[in-house]
Amino acid sequence: MTEASEASRSAADARSVATAGRGADESVGDGRDADPAAERVDRWFARRPALALAALLPVGAATPLFPVELGVATFALGTLAVGMAHGAVDHLVPLRAAPGVSLRRSIAVVSVGYAVLGGAVVAAFFAAPVAAFVGFIALTWLHWGQGDVATLAIAGVDHLPTSAERWLALIVRGGLPMGVPLLAHPEEYRLVAEWIVGLFLVDGGAAATAVDPLFAPAVRAGVGVGMAAATLASVGLGYRRVRGGRDAGGWRRDAGELAVLWAWFLLAAPVFAIGVYFALWHALRHVGRLVLVDPAAASAASAGDAVGALARFGRDAAPLTLGGFLVVGAVGVSVPAGVAAPGDLLAVSLVAIAAMTLPHVVVVAWLDRREGVWRPGAGA
Secondary structure, eight states, X not given: OHHHHHHXXXXXXXXXXXXXXXXXXXXXXXXXXXXXXXXXXXXXXXXXXXXXXXXXXXHHHHGGGSXXXXXXXXXXXXXXXXXXXXXXXXXXXXXXXXXXXXHHHHHHHHHHHHHHHHHHHHXXXXXXXXXXXXXXXXXXXXXXXXXXXXXXXXXXXXSOOSHHHHHHHHHHHHHHHHHHHHHHOHHHHHHHHHHHHHTTOSSTTHHHHXXXXXXXXXXXXXXXXXXHHHHHHHHHHHHHHHHTTOOHHHHHHHHHHXXXXXXXXXXXXXXXXXXXXXXXXXXHHHHHHHHHTSHHHHHHHHTTOHHHHHHXXXXXXXXXXXXXHHHHHHHHHHOTTOOOSHHHHHHHHHHHHHHHHHHHHHHHHHHHHHHTTTSTTOOO
């Protein structure tokens, strides 16, 4: 129980950082008053990767000229490098983020959740592949928005002081990687949908017919208009908060990141764009968040030891990262249509990721609740 007690103390420190700047009279915004660990984690795992993605915009703009296999290879490398690992410490999150949770209970509860929820997702793909694909898109939309709002909260931005404003930010942040490629590059988006649905339909032509309604012009137009309106509303409401006295630094960062994400997903080919975003943006931000709830990793971050913080995370994530790839293999040998091409490998990986995403979202939602992400000023 010593580790549990130490983890709880560290988690309390991390939660106080995560909720800093949320109240009407607080203004951390730029992170200058934040805990050293939180400030460094934000710089290492969020701000610098965002600048890197901005620098990659010319590369992304060229990717529609290349075969989709380039995107498949990029996605595979990103998944190998950090994508799969970012959720592989979920079994330790309850231990480190809540008082009184033992290691045995933490592992048991999360393991059962992964088995039950992950199994249900795979079963859904066998039973209704198109509906399961749509559900996976919606779940990823939710989760990637969830991750970005938590990152903004940890950074101490204060232009999103209400739950409603944070939910709007979630819709925008999660919708950019999921919705904008549908608007800008529907052919490749559709190809991926056909690959995934086709794994579960023996008739090779049935997948194209099954996904037709998802790519109707009205659907694409609705997504495009909705995303543009939500972005303008979120940025506009934030600016109104700044005019009312909120810190402008966090709002400028929010608006700048939104501009980078809009440009990235409008310009880059979808599979390539998602592969880079998954590894460089979403996964790294979550890794940083987990560093803050781990006593040893947070201590290393406070001391400016990025290698030590990452080494601690890598040690904890290694066993279940391997387990994630075993899940990919299990899905690959079980799909009715078999795996015969690079597109099939990508599709199998995405189905396996879908199976792991649902329980991962539940764990992250629990952590959000502990840290008061959706109840500004009311952290645990």
